[in-house]
Amino acid sequence: MPDDALTLDVRNLSLRKGASAFSQAIRPGEIVGLAGLDGHGQERFLEVLSGLKEPVAGDVVLDRAGRRTTVTSFRTAVANGIAYLPRDRRATGIFPTQSVLDNFAISTVERDARFGLINTQSRRQRYDVYRQRLSIVAPRPDAAITTLSGGNQQKVLLARALALEPGVLLLNDPTRGVDVATRHVLYDVFRDLARDGMALVILSSEIEEILLLCGRVLVFRDDEIAAEMTGEAMTTESVIAAMFGRAA
Incomplete structure (x- = not known):
């Protein structure tokens, strides 16, 4: 990993009043997937990471070799190594x-x-x-x-x-509306970036895409992390069960 690789630390973050706070660390070389039913917090979480929206409570902190910077705006995020790819390419x-x-x-x-x-x-x-x-x-x-x-x-x-x-790349449904060939080009690029030490967070509306690309998945429900999965626990059935608040 590069000496100046970025870690994204999320500390006691709350996405809305009454929602449980959570903490996460997204490390260099990691691809983390975000899943959930529409409107359950995963998109807001990505926008908070990018500085586009403020959390109700908590902080997003960038750590580069022990030098810490709190993300307070989109400008701060970009200036300190975060890049964001929006969901609706035509509108935004x-x-x-x-x-x-x-x-x-x-x-x-x-x-x-x-x-x-x-x-x-x-x-x-x-x-x-x-x-x-x-x-x-x-x-x-x-x-x-x-x-x-x-x-x-x-x-x-x-x-x-x-x-x-950037040291951190935030991707909001990056393959939405693209053809199969383009998808596979993008998949290869994402994997190469992670191998080079970049941290990637990918929100996808397709569970299969998350399972194919990511080493870890955070499933959101009611603006909270309902489940965190890695390895063999990452299955379509378990992700869907967490999205609907059921046991897998």
Whole structure:
């Protein structure tokens, strides 16, 4: 693992008034899955981790080699190594009037600015690295992002997140609405990132996807963690049972 790998510590977190608090540690190289019926807290938890929403109580703390930073906003999260991929790429992800390249580079503009001007060559070179890594199929960088398939739009958004060089990647239903081939490309990328020491948290509406990708799953019910599973305990039946408050 890299010496500066990030651990995400969740301390006595409560997602709503009256809900039980919980603590979790998401470590470098770990892929943690979030499951639950819609509206039961797993999406709010992911948004709290990203700094987009505040918890009722508790803290989210980033630990990098003993240096601790509390996540108090989305800006703080991004500045300290968290990247977030939103669920609805059309509503909250892409900028539909902009090009593929502009959509990719919008989060890293300062890296390309020199004396107040954008270094287009530097921007394109960085885009090419991620285009190849993620197998993005696009006619050219200056093409409108809306000319790409849904799967390739999603890859551009993932490339944008990875260009921040995060230590923690938060993924909100990352394969929603993409084809099977794109799914498997994304799966391979996620596994490679974890092997390189990144911590990943994946919310998925598909239980099978969580079981395939994740080493640990947190099942939410009524804004609380109803179950935590690893290894052989992670089965479709046990996840569904926890979602509905039943014994497996």
